[in-house]
Every structure is written in structure tokens, then in C-alpha cells.
Amino acid sequence: MKGRKKREQQAKILRIFRKVHRTTGALLFIFFFLISVSGVLLGWKKDSFGIILxxxxxxxxxxxxxxxxxxxxxxxxxxxxxxxxxxxxxxxxxxxxxxxxxxxxxxxxxxxxxxxxxxxxxxxxxxxxxRHSDLIENIHDASIIDNYLGTSGVIKVFYTTIMGIALLIFTVTGFWLWYGPKQMKKKR
Incomplete structure (x- = not known):
């Protein structure tokens, strides 16, 4: 009986993590897309044969x-x-x-x-x-919005904080979604 209760508790935690992971992903999808595409372009900027930089x-x-x-x-x-x-x-x-x-x-x-x-x-x-790389960098860290609104870096700091915390949440919940079921099967 004790083992079954523990598995139910683990399953409940997995469901919570799955919901947090899914909700966070859905809410921040466009931002993760922009960060990933701009990050790839920034990684290639010096090897773009003068196209990006x-x-x-x-x-x-x-x-x-x-x-x-x-x-x-x-x-x-x-x-x-x-x-x-x-x-x-x-x-x-x-x-x-x-x-x-x-x-x-x-x-x-x-x-x-x-x-x-x-x-x-x-x-x-x-x-x-x-210098297309400067524009891409401004999109990557949201300073393009600060420049447009004249908010002196406030949006950039807020955006990078939110996205950093979201990435941390994705890492923890993603790891647990992978590791949790393995633990549950192992204990059976």
C-alpha cells in the first residue's frame, strides 16, 4: 500500500510538471522562437561571408x-x-x-x-x-523595444529575466519529465 501511494504522489508531481512545462511553452513560444533563430544567426555572424556582419x-x-x-x-x-x-x-x-x-x-x-x-x-x-548583426542582437535581447519606446533598458532587463527563469523552469521540468517515469518504472 505504501509503494502505491508513493507512485501516485510521483505521478501527481509528473502531471504538475507536465502542465507547467506545457503552459510555459505555449505562453512563451514566440519568444523562444525569436531567441533561438536570432541566437543561431548571431552564432554565424562572423562566418556569414559579410552578409550578417x-x-x-x-x-x-x-x-x-x-x-x-x-x-x-x-x-x-x-x-x-x-x-x-x-x-x-x-x-x-x-x-x-x-x-x-x-x-x-x-x-x-x-x-x-x-x-x-x-x-x-x-x-x-x-x-x-x-551591420545586420546589431539589429539581430537587438531583437535577441529585446533592446529593440527599449530603443523604440525610449525606456533605457527596462524592457531588456525584464525580458531577459523572464526568459532566463522560463529556461530554468523548462530545464527542471523537462529533466523531471524524462527522469520521473524512469524512476517510477525502476521502483516497480
């Missing part, structure tokens, strides 16, 4: 003493953006990525997804490209 080009020298001052390179990048992409785009810089070993500097702009790569020594344009 423009390839880093080689400049003429990696010797920093031969490079132009950063403010001159910045002015050149803004000029290239205005002349070669669009005069209407914001020239506000998100970050400057110095690739000393490659002899190049990447200027990544804040309000759009263009990047300009310049030779650090000559200021010559090495590449003008759309």
Missing part, C-alpha cells in the same frame, strides 16, 4: 604611431556616411572599434546599423556596410 578589412599598418588621430578618422567616417550612404542619417557614434592588428578602425553609428571601416594610417575607406 561586414568582414573586418586590413589596413596598411598596425603600427599605431603611423595612424591618424582618432578625431580625424572620426571626421572622415562622418563625411563618408553623409556622402556615400545618406546625408539624412544621424552621425552620432555608438562605438569605435580599433583593430590594431588589422590596421583598421570601425565606426559604428548609434541610430542606424551602418558601419564605416577606415584604414587607421591613411583614412582610406575600407568598407561601408550595414
Amino acid at each position: 561586414p568582414e573586418t578589412k586590413e589596413g596598411s599598418t598596425s603600427n599605431l604611431t603611423d595612424w591618424l588621430p582618432l578625431d580625424s578618422l572620426h571626421d572622415k567616417a562622418v563625411l563618408v556616411l553623409r556622402d556615400s550612404v545618406s546625408p539624412d542619417l544621424s552621425s552620432s557614434i555608438d562605438r569605435i572599434d580599433v583593430r590594431k592588428e588589422k590596421g583598421s578602425v570601425k565606426f559604428i553609428f548609434e541610430d542606424h546599423f551602418y558601419g564605416i571601416q577606415l584604414d587607421g594610417a591613411t583614412g582610406d575607406v575600407l568598407s561601408i556596410g550595414k
Whole structure:
């Protein structure tokens, strides 16, 4: 009688875990789909032959003493953006990525997804490209909604917290849904 009661209790726990697993999956399906697809794309970004992320080009020298001052390179990048992409785009810089070993500097702009790569020594344009990886990253962590609404990261933190907890719940309930029946059969 005692063994039967224990099996009933285990079966009840399994049913609860199955319901939590199913409900969580149904409620968060679209978010898990977006995270998985964007995660795969982000994993491939450097191996996408320049489709997702423009390839880093080689400049003429990696010797920093031969490079132009950063403010001159910045002015050149803004000029290239205005002349070669669009005069209407914001020239506000998100970050400057110095690739000393490659002899190049990447200027990544804040309000759009263009990047300009310049030779650090000559200021010559090495590449003008759309950085699709930045858009994909913003979708992946929901910061695209923060940017749209101007909520300064609040949605990103909420979203990543919810999705992290959901993944933890999926891991625990999924493991128990696999392990629980094995335990019940073993005890029979």
C-alpha cells in the first residue's frame, strides 16, 4: 500500500510538471522562437561571408604611431556616411572599434546599423556596410523595444529575466519529465 501511494504522489508531481512545462511553452513560444533563430544567426555572424556582419578589412599598418588621430578618422567616417550612404542619417557614434592588428578602425553609428571601416594610417575607406548583426542582437535581447519606446533598458532587463527563469523552469521540468517515469518504472 505504501509503494502505491508513493507512485501516485510521483505521478501527481509528473502531471504538475507536465502542465507547467506545457503552459510555459505555449505562453512563451514566440519568444523562444525569436531567441533561438536570432541566437543561431548571431552564432554565424562572423562566418556569414559579410552578409550578417561586414568582414573586418586590413589596413596598411598596425603600427599605431603611423595612424591618424582618432578625431580625424572620426571626421572622415562622418563625411563618408553623409556622402556615400545618406546625408539624412544621424552621425552620432555608438562605438569605435580599433583593430590594431588589422590596421583598421570601425565606426559604428548609434541610430542606424551602418558601419564605416577606415584604414587607421591613411583614412582610406575600407568598407561601408550595414551591420545586420546589431539589429539581430537587438531583437535577441529585446533592446529593440527599449530603443523604440525610449525606456533605457527596462524592457531588456525584464525580458531577459523572464526568459532566463522560463529556461530554468523548462530545464527542471523537462529533466523531471524524462527522469520521473524512469524512476517510477525502476521502483516497480
